[in-house]
Amino acid sequence: LPELVQPASRFREIARGKLGDARIQTALDESTDRLRTHREDAWASLPGVEELRQRAHEIRMAVIDDLDGHVARFTAALEARGGHVYFARTAAEASEYVAELCRRRGAKLAAKSQSMVSEEIGLNEALERVGTKAVETDLGEYILQLAGEHPVHIVAPAIEKTAGQVAELLSAVGGKRVPPELEALTNAARTQLRETFLQAEVGITGANFGVSETGSICLVTNEGNARLVSSLPPVHVAIMGMERLLPTTADLAVLLKLLARSGTGQKITVYTTVLTGPRRAGETDGPEELHVVILDNGRTNLLRGRYREMLACIRCGACLNVCPVYRKTGGAAYSDVYSGPMGAVLLPLLVGLEQARSLPHASSLCGACTAACPVKIPLHELLLDLRRDLVAERVAPWWERVGFTLWSFAWSRPWGYRMTTRLARLGQPLAGLVGPGRVWSRGRALPRFARRYRDGR
Amino acid sequence: MTLVEEFVVNAEAVGCHIHRGKAPELPDAGLSEALYGLADTGSVVLAASPAEPRANSLLPDVHVTLLREDRILPGLDELFAALGADLPSALAIVTGPSRSADIEQKLAVGVHGPREVHVVLLPPG
Numbered sequence: 393l394p395e396l397v398q399p400a401s402r403f404r405e406i407a408r409g410k411l412g413d414a415r416i417q418t419a420l421d422e423s424t425d426r427l428r429t430h431r432e433d434a435w436a437s438l439p440g441v442e443e444l445r446q447r448a449h450e451i452r453m454a455v456i457d458d459l460d461g462h463v464a465r466f467t468a469a470l471e472a473r474g475g476h477v478y479f480a481r482t483a484a485e486a487s488e489y490v491a492e493l494c495r496r497r498g499a500k501l502a503a504k505s506q507s508m509v510s511e512e513i514g515l516n517e518a519l520e521r522v523g524t525k526a527v528e529t530d531l532g533e534y535i536l537q538l539a540g541e542h543p544v545h546i547v548a549p550a551i552e553k554t555a556g557q558v559a560e561l562l563s564a565v566g567g568k569r570v571p572p573e574l575e576a577l578t579n580a581a582r583t584q585l586r587e588t589f590l591q592a593e594v595g596i597t598g599a600n601f602g603v604s605e606t607g608s609i610c611l612v613t614n615e616g617n618a619r620l621v622s623s624l625p626p627v628h629v630a631i632m633g634m635e636r637l638l639p640t641t642a643d644l645a646v647l648l649k650l651l652a653r654s655g656t657g658q659k660i661t662v663y664t665t666v667l668t669g670p671r672r673a674g675e676t677d678g679p680e681e682l683h684v685v686i687l688d689n690g691r692t693n694l695l696r697g698r699y700r701e702m703l704a705c706i707r708c709g710a711c712l713n714v715c716p717v718y719r720k721t722g723g724a725a726y727s728d729v730y731s732g733p734m735g736a737v738l739l740p741l742l743v744g745l746e747q748a749r750s751l752p753h754a755s756s757l758c759g760a761c762t763a764a765c766p767v768k769i770p771l772h773e774l775l776l777d778l779r780r781d782l783v784a785e786r787v788a789p790w791w792e793r794v795g796f797t798l799w800s801f802a803w804s805r806p807w808g809y810r811m812t813t814r815l816a817r818l819g820q821p822l823a824g825l826v827g828p829g830r831v832w833s834r835g836r837a838l839p840r841f842a843r844r845y846r847d848g849r
Numbered sequence: 850m851t852l853v854e855e856f857v858v859n860a861e862a863v864g865c866h867i868h869r870g871k872a873p874e875l876p877d878a879g880l881s882e883a884l885y886g887l888a889d890t891g892s893v894v895l896a897a898s899p900a901e902p903r904a905n906s907l908l909p910d911v912h913v914t915l916l917r918e919d920r921i922l923p924g925l926d927e928l929f930a931a932l933g934a935d936l937p938s939a940l941a942i943v944t945g946p947s948r949s950a951d952i953e954q955k956l957a958v959g960v961h962g963p964r965e966v967h968v969v970l971l972p973p974g
Contacts, residue, residue, distance in 0.1 A: 423954045426954055529961065531952070532949075532951035535952075548950065548951065548954065549951070550951055550952070551954065553952070553953075555952055555953055558952055574952060574953075577952055577957075578949070578952070578957040578960055581960070585961065586961075589961075605934060606936055614947070614949055614950075615948070615949045615951075615961045615962065616947040616960065616962025617961045619903070619907055619962065620907055620962070622939075623907060623939065624904070641929035641934075641936070642929055642930070645924075645925035645928070645929050648925055649925060656950075659859075659890045659944075660892060660925075660942065660944050661944070662863075662943065662945050662946070662947060662948055662962070663943060663944075663947075663962065664892075664941070665940065665942075666936060666939075666942075667939050667940075668936040668937065668938055669938055674898075675898065675899055676899065676902045677897075677903045677904050678897060678938055
């Protein structure tokens with residue numbers, strides 16, 4: 393899983409770059425503030441929001457309790473409607489299935505609508521190997537694809553890009569200079585991508601939800617690209633994480649009420665599409681073939697044990713906007729796919745703690761993520777549990793384990809505590825010169841150690 | 850407030866143009882007939898069928914949809930209850946014109962779908 397494995401140094405290195413960039417700090421502040429305020433207003437104007445969150449939590453957990461049953465019911469219902477279902481255990485199986493489909497159809501061009509799972513499985517690279525060019529059609533993702541970058545936010549993938557940068561990227565495609573003004577940029581992208589929609593032999597989307605009872609998939613967008621991608625090309629492939637299922641369309645109504653409100657503060661997104669099978673007899677458009685790839689890719693690892701609640705996540709992005717760490721580092725520090733508190737919990741669970749061990753520490757444990765989660769996942773508690781696992785599995789470096797053992801020995805005894813504070817006061821002049829104190833005091837003054845905690849001096 | 854009044858307020862809030870009884874004369878507009886309307890969100894619900902191609906409400910710059918006043922439901926709960934398990938191949942809940950905030954978080958209208966959505970309210974029956 394090259395897309396998900398994170399070297400321990402990645403977080404620190406990328407975060408340092410972002411912290412030193414004043415423009416990105418402003419962009420992050422403004423966009424996360426706006427999204428957070430919009431969500432708070434939308435929740436406040438929704439009667440019974442707390443009951444609805446609780447209901448949504450229960451619906452999601454009931455699905456996770458019987459995930460195999462739901463996958464089987466969804467598969468049977470969609471096949472009865474003439475759709476194809478493929479269960480992929482790994483990222484490679486999923487991307488090979490889609491690549492083989494493109495190869496069989498001789499597809500030169502595939503139009504894609506924003507999909508986190510397709511990033512997770514490295515789909516674009518797999519398609520390139522069989523000669524299919526995959527073009528992202530979500531405006532933000534299209535901009536990032538032109539720049540050769542990855543999304544940094546679930547609902548606002550290109551928040552770190554300026555209009556000037558976007559103008560340069562779009563001008564390079566059309567060979568004509570596009571001024572850095574919103575309307576001109578939008579029109580240029582609309583014109584460039586319209587051809588993609590009309591020419592693509594295969595349309596690829598994710599799936600916000602699946603409905604087991606009816607075999608339907610639900611897609612939400614504001615731009616309309618998911619509707620175009622799933623309506624115009626002769627083949628539509630939707631890739632869906634196996635945990636995205638809901639029992640009935642009545643449950644879908646509950647989750648839809650929370651998804652857009654939590655993501656962008658809208659009551660509902662502009663386009664909410666519920667697709668049940670391919671084009672039917674007599675219809676003049678819609679795909680002739682519909683394939684749904686259900687992806688495991690490590691998700692069954694979470695089914696047993698205390699991290700199963702993470703499977704309830706509906707990828708709204710609300711936890712990113714309130715996280716004091718995400719708001720400073722942005723998404724790239726976490727991974728090329730998932731970020732923020734949900735990413736910090738999910739990534740180590742999908743790939744193993746060893747492969748993403750810096751991420752459980754990317755949190756102040758303030759609990760803002762948990763309070764913002766529409767499906768009530770205790771995100772900060774799960775992060776703390778992951779840290780516990782790091783210690784238990786001895787993934788932490790030896791000096792860290794020795795340090796904390798000594799610290800806990802000293803501070804569980806009054807004399808030990810007094811001795812360390814006395815030593816700290818003596819060592820005060822050195823604190824800013826070496827070790828963590830030096831790093832910390834690079835941009836600010838070290839506070840003085842107090843004689844006694846209560847004295848504050 | 851009646852369902853129709855609530856629908857009009859919410860549909861106008863998301864940028865729809867509302868007409869009563871008669872469709873506006875707009876050249877090159879795509880025409881559709883809505884299966885339902887949702888008062889709570891100001892949405893129109895379109896169901897694909899041989900008579901209702903998906904492209905009509907997707908490709909043209911302007912989308913005009915006809916909605917009978919007695920087809921307006923309170924919201925999503927009532928919509929899925931009314932539809933039951935017999936769903937069309939494609940059900941689209943459309944709430945205003947296509948939009949994006951992907952460039953500097955500023956609202957742009959008409960990215961991929963129609964730039965204008967006109968809802969024509971027709972009397973019951």
